[in-house]
Every structure is written in C-alpha cells, then in structure tokens.
Amino acid sequence: MDAHHDGCVSPGTLLPTSWILFDEQAFAGEQHVLSEGEYPTLSAMGCFSSTAIRSLKKVPVFFSEPSIFLHGLECFEGKEIELNNEVRSLQAEGFNNHVLSVRVKGGIWVLCEHGDFRGRQWLLDCTEITNWLTYSGLQHVGSLYPIRQRRIYFRIRSRELELYLSVPDDVEDMKAGRVVVSSLSEQSSSVWYYEEGLIKNQVAPNMSLQVIGPAGKGAKAVLWSETRMPRQTWSVDSQGRIHSQMFEDMILDIKGGRSYDRDHAIVWDMAEERPTQIWDIQVL
Structure with a gap:
C-alpha cells in the first residue's frame, strides 16, 4: 500500500502498521487512525458509510515512551x-x-x-x-x-563521523559490553531496537544501553543487564539527539580526542559545539 493514495482504501485491507487516513487530499480533513488489523467495512474503520478516504500516510516511527x-x-x-x-x-x-x-x-x-x-x-x-x-x-x-509501535530494527549512525554505534558480537558472555562507534563489519553488531524505552542490541536481548558511574560529563555508556535498577530509558528527538531519561540534560555522545578509548560512547551535556551528539536513525 502506498503512503499516499487519491482514492478509497478497499474494505478488507490488512494494514501492516499504523496508518492515518484522511477524507481530503494532501493529508487534510477528518483523520481516522488505524492500527494493525483487518477492517472489512468503513464502519469498522470508525468511518461513516459515506466517507471517502482520499489520502493516507504511515504513522511516523518514534523513540520515546508515552x-x-x-x-x-x-x-x-x-x-x-x-x-x-x-x-x-x-x-x-x-x-x-x-x-x-x-x-x-x-x-x-x-x-x-x-x-x-x-x-x-x-x-x-x-x-x-x-x-x-x-x-x-x-x-x-x-x-x-x-500508538503501540511494533518492534523495528535500526542502525545508529554518527552524522559527524559517519560511523555506527556498535558492540562486540560476544557481548552476551560479558557482564558489561563496550559501546563504540565503528565502520560496519562482521566483528561487531550495529543493529539495535527500541523496547519500552530501552535501547537494545540484537545480539544481547537481555542487556540495554546504560550509563555507568557518576553521570557527569564523559560518563561511559555500556550494555548492561536490563534487570539493573532503576531502569535507564532513552528518547530520540527530531534533531537526532539521544536523551537519557534518567540523567536529565545528558545526551549520548562520542568521547573523541586521542586517547585509546576515543571511539567510546559517553554522555555529555547538550552542546551545540559538539556535532557528535547528532545521530541518524536508519530504520532497516
């Protein structure tokens, strides 16, 4: 199904994700929001029998808790x-x-x-x-x-460095796993997903992205057991900054510099002069 359609949605259509239907072209007029499921009639969609759906688009992907x-x-x-x-x-x-x-x-x-x-x-x-x-x-x-969003997988790319947030493939065998930026390779996993506010990697479903130590400037981010309390959740804003929900005003960043751990993920105060705080979320 196309994201824009200047006609009617056929009754019985199976919607694979959440969609917004409009009774006018160009995404205008009355809205009808449909989650995944089958809708055999217009009334099942919450529409009047006389309603004509003239445009539609997907509900956008989001990374924040309701x-x-x-x-x-x-x-x-x-x-x-x-x-x-x-x-x-x-x-x-x-x-x-x-x-x-x-x-x-x-x-x-x-x-x-x-x-x-x-x-x-x-x-x-x-x-x-x-x-x-x-x-x-x-x-x-x-x-x-x-809206309840189905699980989606994505990569997290540093816009400044053109590198990807990644972890070692064998991270589940460790108590905590290093989170770094690197080029795409077979030796590390750069595929992540978002679950109830947690940022998790596909190779370590029982771990999540967390800050260790005092949460000041430069504190490192690692993968740690998701059962660790309190839960450390994250949100992504429209500019591409990844915010810690536990540590207010702390943003996911990259250490940088010339030290051995310059590629490590850290948190830092939001700062316009640090372009490494801007990430691209590449949905797979």
Missing part, C-alpha cells in the same frame, strides 16, 4: 492530568474531561471526541497545544490512547 499532559485551562494552566496509558473514558475514570490545553511529552497519541475511542480523532506527536478549543473545536477529550 507521556501526555492535559490541562483544564489554556497555556498549560489549571488542573493537570498526566497519563501514560490509554483511557477509554476520561469522565468514567474520574478525570475531568474539560480540556483547554495539551502537551505531549513522549510517544504518539490519538485523542478522541467521545469515550471508547469514538468520534473525531486527532493524532499528536511531541507537541504543545496552548488552546485545544481553537485547535479541535472542542473543550473536552472523551478518550485517548498511545
């Missing part, structure tokens, strides 16, 4: 609700469904006009909406849920 804040007043004032999971009915769950501003901190969310995910829908990624009424025409949210 987090959304709903506020009772404009500009993020008033009573605040923080959510990390779906809510079938804000009112039935005891929340005030009167919403006048929305801030999405992580993940991609679908906000629905009515309970049980019915009515008009809005897909929101990391964004801030100071006036929900102006944005949506509503003063409430009926229900909402985060």
Whole structure:
C-alpha cells in the first residue's frame, strides 16, 4: 500500500502498521487512525458509510515512551492530568474531561471526541497545544490512547563521523559490553531496537544501553543487564539527539580526542559545539 493514495482504501485491507487516513487530499480533513488489523467495512474503520478516504500516510516511527499532559485551562494552566496509558473514558475514570490545553511529552497519541475511542480523532506527536478549543473545536477529550509501535530494527549512525554505534558480537558472555562507534563489519553488531524505552542490541536481548558511574560529563555508556535498577530509558528527538531519561540534560555522545578509548560512547551535556551528539536513525 502506498503512503499516499487519491482514492478509497478497499474494505478488507490488512494494514501492516499504523496508518492515518484522511477524507481530503494532501493529508487534510477528518483523520481516522488505524492500527494493525483487518477492517472489512468503513464502519469498522470508525468511518461513516459515506466517507471517502482520499489520502493516507504511515504513522511516523518514534523513540520515546508515552507521556501526555492535559490541562483544564489554556497555556498549560489549571488542573493537570498526566497519563501514560490509554483511557477509554476520561469522565468514567474520574478525570475531568474539560480540556483547554495539551502537551505531549513522549510517544504518539490519538485523542478522541467521545469515550471508547469514538468520534473525531486527532493524532499528536511531541507537541504543545496552548488552546485545544481553537485547535479541535472542542473543550473536552472523551478518550485517548498511545500508538503501540511494533518492534523495528535500526542502525545508529554518527552524522559527524559517519560511523555506527556498535558492540562486540560476544557481548552476551560479558557482564558489561563496550559501546563504540565503528565502520560496519562482521566483528561487531550495529543493529539495535527500541523496547519500552530501552535501547537494545540484537545480539544481547537481555542487556540495554546504560550509563555507568557518576553521570557527569564523559560518563561511559555500556550494555548492561536490563534487570539493573532503576531502569535507564532513552528518547530520540527530531534533531537526532539521544536523551537519557534518567540523567536529565545528558545526551549520548562520542568521547573523541586521542586517547585509546576515543571511539567510546559517553554522555555529555547538550552542546551545540559538539556535532557528535547528532545521530541518524536508519530504520532497516
């Protein structure tokens, strides 16, 4: 299925990932968000029988854990609700469904006009909406849920050095594994995946990317057992910076310099003068 289609989606189409359908061309008009599954009729898609789907696109890949804040007043004032999971009915769950501003901190969310995910829908990624009424025409949210992304594999490439974040192939036999940047080779694995906020390598499914020692400038990042507590999660922003969620303002970086470990992954304060903090995520 193409990412853009100036016609209707055939009922019965199997969607291999999450898609956004629009009733106007050029990704405009009412939105209908469909997760993986089979939809034999327009009503099964949440559409009216008269709806014509005139454009569609995939929900973008994201690397952050779901987090959304709903506020009772404009500009993020008033009573605040923080959510990390779906809510079938804000009112039935005891929340005030009167919403006048929305801030999405992580993940991609679908906000629905009515309970049980019915009515008009809005897909929101990391964004801030100071006036929900102006944005949506509503003063409430009926229900909402985060998109659940299937596992995807990717490489992490340093834009500055044109090298890839990698680990030794035999890392699972070690307590902790070195994480370095290198060219693509058979002696190391550069294939990663994102799971519940953890960055993991395909050759070490029981380990994840973690910072060791005091988390100051230059602290090294290694692969360590995922059972180590507290959990060290990460997010990737639109500029290509990989943020530690545990150590605020710490960004994945490369040590550099002339020492023997100059190729080692570290964390550092966000700094414009350090181009090694910018990574390209290459989905496989």
